[in-house]
Every structure is written in structure tokens, then in C-alpha cells.
Amino acid sequence: MAMDDVAFAAGSSSSAMDALAASSSAAAPADPSHGWQKVTYAKRSSRKPAAVAPAAPDLGGKPGGVFEGLDKRSQERHRAIQAARDAAAGYDSDDANANARVPWGSRSSDEGSDSDGAAAKDRPQAEAPKKPKKPKVKKPKVTVADAAALIDAESLAAHLVDISASYENQEGIQLMRFADYFGRAFANVSAAQFPWAKMFKESPMPKMVDVPLSHVPEPVCKTASDWISQRSPDALGEFVLWCIDSIMSELSGPTVGPKGAKKVVQQTPKAQVAIFVVLALTLRRKPDVLINLSPKIVGNSKYLGQEKLPIIAWVINQASQGDLVSGMFSWSHSLFPTVCAKSSGNPQSRDLVLQLLERFLTTPNASKARAMLLNGAVRKGERLVPAGTLDLFMRCTFPVPNARVKATERFEAAYPIIKELALVGTPGSKAVKQASQQLLPLAVKAMQENNAELAKEATDVFIWCLTQSPESYKLWDKLHAENIQASVAVLRKITADWKTLSPKLNSEALKATLRSLKAKNEAALEEAEDSGEKASIKEADKYCKAIIGRLSRGATCLKGSLLVIALAAGAGFMLSPNLDLTADLEKLQAMALELQAMASEYLRSF
Structure with a gap:
């Protein structure tokens, strides 16, 4: 223990300590412990001092022993060193005690010996006074009507003249600058003032047809329409498609967040009102543009979906405001076949499609609407209501009894005019011949379904096809072998209503067809194995013979009458x-x- 103390004292190179130790060595009294005491560090001064070690045993057997002088000097030196250390560390004792109380890991890495920072962490700090929040300045609410009322027709006309001259051969840029003008006009209209997605979803069709164009002054609409009429169909088609894409992009965004997250509120772009305005103006002035775009729009999955259907219906409705026939054409060729192709379709979608049709058939009133639609029943070689649409509408009108829904009565009410539009035309004309060739196979298929009402209506359509073109008899002959049940239904109908139907049918073509059918019946009867099939063949053959007999008797009577005359x-x-x-x-x-x-x-x- 004494050797350790000596080594520690030698390591402390302080001259003051050495001088103090030399001056006090002579005056130190004898100590029975021989100066062997435990040395403590300043940083551990907060700990309780250890007890003084017991006196070392007398190894010599005499008082003092041979190490007595060495022990005294060691003890004196130890006291001097301890006193010098206490004097040197006295000024920092408060900080040392504070550091001893603060855990090592909580000391600052930049100032490890600074006890003020560590102590400050232990003491609760007073919260800084919060700055008062500045009140938000509420912007004045600008409605669509307010913004539209500020649009000046003369200013718009000057703008259109300017862009027409600046981009003389660039109609696409002209149309975009045209849209920019309205975008600036409606820039202050917020989403809350024009919640178009909610409006289209919840409002009925008649209420939405004039939104938002009803707020735009009539002189502005006329100025814009006159300018639009001078643009090419191709440029207008691209512009209309761009407008529709801009609207659809808002509906395609994420509307549902993660589980537990708040619902995302739809943010309407500043120019969204303007897009609806310029789109409505374009479609009302040039409705034919939509006819060319309908296959691209309705046939593309990007534009399909329950939430997007009201927008498509609104677009078609805008075209009908300019030309009723154009709107009906888009409805019958694209919208209705797409939405109602399946009998188990969405009832809301079906309701929206019927709302649009009912508006067409009653605008401005039922009589005028019918006259306008019949006048445009054939447009550029295409029928206003194609064969496929009539077939689908017929199936919706005449479902099986247990499949009737609320919308069935609405289909029944509209079916007569739809059928009239599909069948109207001059007998023998190209359009009528084409319709009869397309409808006859569809009618054959419908007649063989287990639905009496549908089969009855399909039979009437089949016979209409026979009265319009001799080519229909040849087509019937081709389809007979695989569709004997349909032939039986037609032959039964002709036999039962011979007096009313015979003047409308081509006797020579009918007689030739029946003879061919009779020969095919004989061949089919030999190959048939099923009893039900044999019965159908025999029934068809019976009606063929009866009708041929009537045709022959009529010819004989005619010959006799001519001879007498x-x-x-x-x-x-x-x-x-x-x-x-x-x-x-x-x-x-x-x-x-x-x-x-x-x-x-x-x-x-x-």
C-alpha cells in the first residue's frame, strides 16, 4: 500500500504539492497506522469516505520496528498531497458534485465538463410564450354566376380575333387559348361553389343539362359559338376529347385513403368550370363531332365506370341540345349497348340511360321529337337505331315473367318508337335491305328462347324482314336446318294470318323457299333420332304443304278467271x-x- 502511495505522489508533478509536503514532514506526529491510508479521487468526493485501515502488525516484535521512520514520512507526505489536492480542487467542488449527480449519458458531447448544461436539463424549463395566431383573411366567395356575369362578349370577340391571327394555321393552339380565356374568367370559383362530381351523381338528368352553361350570358355564348363553327371537325374532335380527359382525370384520382385515414376531399382545378363551359359550347355548336368520337369514348375502359357514366350522359345530352338526332345516334350506337348489354346490369346505370332516352323522346314534346327522329332515321347510310340495339331493347322489353324489374315498364313505353326507328324506310331501299339482313338472324335466335312474349315479337320482326327484301328468303333457307323451331313459329304465323300477310309477301320467292324447306325437312327427318326433333320437322313440313297448297289454288283460280275474261x-x-x-x-x-x-x-x- 505504501508503494502505491509513493507512485501516485510521484505522478503528481505539482511543485506546490512537493513544497507543502517538505514543510510539513518534520512537524507530523507519530501515527500507529504508519501512514497507510486509502487514497480517494476528487471526482468521487461525493461518496462516503472509507474507514481507516487497521494498523499494520508489528513484524519486528519491538515498538516502532524498522519501518517506523518510513511510515511516518509516508503518512506526512500523504497528508500534504491530500491537502494540496483539496486546495486545488476546492473552487470546482460545486461543479464536481453536480456532475456526480448527472448521468454520464446525459452530458453534452461538446462541453462534457460544463455542469451548467447538465444541470439545466434536470431543472424544468419555463415554456416560451406562444405567438398569437394571425387571423386568416377570408376571401370573398365567387359563384359560377358571379364569374360568368363579368365575362364581356366584346372582350371575348377581341381575344378570339387576336388568337386567330396569332395562330393562323394552328387550330389546336387556338382552341386551347379559347379555353384559357374562360379559365381566367372562372379562376376565382372554388371547389365548394362548383362541386360538379356530387352534382352529377345526385341530380336528375333534366336538372344537369344546362349546368354550368345557363350562367353564361347569351351574347358570350353566341360569340363563342360563331367562332367554333369556323374550326375544322378534326381539331374540334381532338379538343372535345381533351376536355373529356381533363374531367375524367379528376374522377380517376385516389378517392379512398388507407384504412382509418380521412377521406380525400376532391379539389376542383381552377379551370374546371371553364372546361365544362367550353365543352358544352363546342358540342352544342358541332354535335356531329361526338358521333365520330362515340366509339372511342364509350368503347374505352378509361371512360367506363359508375362514377363516370353521368359525365358521358351529360356530354351526349349537350350534343342533343344542338341536334336531337346526333344525341340519339350516340345513345343508340354506343351508350345503350355498352351499359345495358347484360340483363344483370347496375340499376342506377340503367336508370340514367333511360332518363336520357326519355328526354330525347319528349324534347321539345313527344310529337315533335318523333317527327325529328323519323326524319333522321337513316343518316349517312347508317340507321339511327341499328339492328343490335333493337334486339337488345326487345329483350329488355320482353323478359321472362320472373325477371321483370321496375325499369321494364319504362322499356315497354319506349319500345314502339325504338322499333319504328329501327324498321322505318322505303321497302327495297338499300338501308331497309341491310336492316332486314341484320335483323333476321337475331330474330331467329330470339324465337328459340324459352320466352313466349319474346318469341312472338321476334316472329313479327322476322316476317317484316321477308316483306322488305327477296334476299331474306334466301337467308331463311340457309338458317332453316339448324333452326327448325324458328321456322315452325314463322310458318305457323303465316298460316294463321294468311289473309293479312299474303298481300305483303313475295309469292314466287315464298313458294321457292317453301319447296326447298320441304326437301330439307325430308332429309332431316331421316337423320333425326330425337322424338321432339322429329315432331318439329313434321310440323314444319305440314305448314309448308299447307302454304304451298294455298299458293297453287290461287294460281289456278287466276288462270280460270283469265280464261273466262x-x-x-x-x-x-x-x-x-x-x-x-x-x-x-x-x-x-x-x-x-x-x-x-x-x-x-x-x-x-x-
Whole structure:
């Protein structure tokens, strides 16, 4: 222990400590412990001092022993060193005690010996006074009507003249600058003032048709429409598609966050009102543009979906405001076949489609709407209501009894005009022949479904096809072998309503077709194994024979009648008292021609 103390004292190179130790060595009294005491560090001064070690045993057996002098000097030196250390560390004792109380890990890495920082962490700090919040300045609410009322027609006209001159051969840029003008006009309209997604979803069709164009002054609409009419169809088509894409992009954004998150509020762009305005203006002035775009819009999944359907319906409605036929064309060729193709479709979607149709059929009133639609029943070689649409509408109108829904009555109410639009036309014309060729196979398929009402209506459509074109008889002949049930339904209908139908049918084409069917029935009967199939073949053959018999009897009666007429004319000629061979021969020839015409007309009735 003494050697350790000596080593520690040697390591402390302080001159003051050495001087103090030399001055106090002579005055130190004898100590029985021989100066062997434990040395403590300043940083551990807060700990309780250890007890003084017991006195070392007397190894020599005499008082003092041989190490007595060495022990005294060691003890004195130890006291001097301890006193010097206490004096040197006295000024920092408070900080040392504070550091001893603060955990090591909580001391500052930059100032490890600074006890003020450590102590400050232990003491609670007073909270800084909060700065008062500045009150938010509420911007004045600007409605669509307010913004629209500030648009000046003369200012718009000057702007249109300017962009037309600046971008003379760039119609696409002209249309974008046209949209920019309205974008600046409606820039202060917030989403809360024009919640278009909610409006289209919750409002009925008649209420939305004039939104938001009803707020725009009439002179502004006229100025814009006149300018739009001078743009090319291709440029307008691209512009309309861009407007629709801009609207759809808002609906395609994320509307539902993670589980537990708040719902995302739709943020309407500043120019969103303007897009609806310029789109409505364009479609009302140039509705034909939508006819060319309808297959791209409705046939693309980007534009499909329950939340997007009200926008598509609104777009078609805008075109109908400019031209009712254009709106109906887009509805029957694109919207209705897409939405109602499945019988298990969404009821809300079906309701929206029917709302649009009912508006077409009653605008401005039912009589005028019907006249306008019939006048445009065939447009550029295409029927306003194609064959596929009539077939689908017929199935919606005549479902099986247990599949009727609330919308069935609405289909029944609109079916007569839809059928009329699909079948109207001059018999023998190109459009009518094309319609009959397309409808006949669809009617054959519908007649064989287990639905009596649908089969009855399909039979009427089939017979209409026979009355419009001789080519329909040839098509019937081709389809007969695989669709005997349909042929039975048609033959039964012709037999039952012979008096009313025979004048409308082509007797020669009908007779040739029935003979062909009869021959096919005989061949099919030999190959048939099912009893039900055999019964259908025999029933078809029975009706074929009956109708052929009626046609033959009619021809025989006609021949007899012509013979009687000819004999009577000859007898009158021979018995005439004033016989003029030349004049009377001319009369006889004229009579023969008249009889021939009568015979031809009579044959058509059979």
C-alpha cells in the first residue's frame, strides 16, 4: 500500500504539492497506522469516505520496528498531497458534485465538463410564450354566376380575333387559348361553389343539362359559338376529347385513403368550370363531332365506370341540345349497348340511360321529337337505331315473367318508337335491305328462347324482314336446318294470318323457299333420332304443304278467271255488228295487256 502511495505522489508533478509536503514532514506526529491510508479521487468526493485501515502488525516484535521512520514520512507526505489536492480542487467542488449527480449519458458531447448544461436539463424549463395566431383573411366567395356575369362578349370577340391571327394555321393552339380565356374568367370559383362530381351523381338528368352553361350570358355564348363553327371537325374532335380527359382525370384520382385515414376531399382545378363551359359550347355548336368520337369514348375502359357514366350522359345530352338526332345516334350506337348489354346490369346505370332516352323522346314534346327522329332515321347510310340495339331493347322489353324489374315498364313505353326507328324506310331501299339482313338472324335466335312474349315479337320482326327484301328468303333457307323451331313459329304465323300477310309477301320467292324447306325437312327427318326433333320437322313440313297448297289454288283460280275474261272478250269481238279489224284488234291487244297486269297483281297476293 505504501508503494502505491509513493507512485501516485510521484505522478503528481505539482511543485506546490512537493513544497507543502517538505514543510510539513518534520512537524507530523507519530501515527500507529504508519501512514497507510486509502487514497480517494476528487471526482468521487461525493461518496462516503472509507474507514481507516487497521494498523499494520508489528513484524519486528519491538515498538516502532524498522519501518517506523518510513511510515511516518509516508503518512506526512500523504497528508500534504491530500491537502494540496483539496486546495486545488476546492473552487470546482460545486461543479464536481453536480456532475456526480448527472448521468454520464446525459452530458453534452461538446462541453462534457460544463455542469451548467447538465444541470439545466434536470431543472424544468419555463415554456416560451406562444405567438398569437394571425387571423386568416377570408376571401370573398365567387359563384359560377358571379364569374360568368363579368365575362364581356366584346372582350371575348377581341381575344378570339387576336388568337386567330396569332395562330393562323394552328387550330389546336387556338382552341386551347379559347379555353384559357374562360379559365381566367372562372379562376376565382372554388371547389365548394362548383362541386360538379356530387352534382352529377345526385341530380336528375333534366336538372344537369344546362349546368354550368345557363350562367353564361347569351351574347358570350353566341360569340363563342360563331367562332367554333369556323374550326375544322378534326381539331374540334381532338379538343372535345381533351376536355373529356381533363374531367375524367379528376374522377380517376385516389378517392379512398388507407384504412382509418380521412377521406380525400376532391379539389376542383381552377379551370374546371371553364372546361365544362367550353365543352358544352363546342358540342352544342358541332354535335356531329361526338358521333365520330362515340366509339372511342364509350368503347374505352378509361371512360367506363359508375362514377363516370353521368359525365358521358351529360356530354351526349349537350350534343342533343344542338341536334336531337346526333344525341340519339350516340345513345343508340354506343351508350345503350355498352351499359345495358347484360340483363344483370347496375340499376342506377340503367336508370340514367333511360332518363336520357326519355328526354330525347319528349324534347321539345313527344310529337315533335318523333317527327325529328323519323326524319333522321337513316343518316349517312347508317340507321339511327341499328339492328343490335333493337334486339337488345326487345329483350329488355320482353323478359321472362320472373325477371321483370321496375325499369321494364319504362322499356315497354319506349319500345314502339325504338322499333319504328329501327324498321322505318322505303321497302327495297338499300338501308331497309341491310336492316332486314341484320335483323333476321337475331330474330331467329330470339324465337328459340324459352320466352313466349319474346318469341312472338321476334316472329313479327322476322316476317317484316321477308316483306322488305327477296334476299331474306334466301337467308331463311340457309338458317332453316339448324333452326327448325324458328321456322315452325314463322310458318305457323303465316298460316294463321294468311289473309293479312299474303298481300305483303313475295309469292314466287315464298313458294321457292317453301319447296326447298320441304326437301330439307325430308332429309332431316331421316337423320333425326330425337322424338321432339322429329315432331318439329313434321310440323314444319305440314305448314309448308299447307302454304304451298294455298299458293297453287290461287294460281289456278287466276288462270280460270283469265280464261273466262279472254273468251268473253273474243265473243264480243266476233259478234260485233260493226266489225273493224284494225281498230278492234288494237282494243283487244290493250285489253290483253290490262289482263296481264291484273294477273301479276293478283299473283302477288298469293
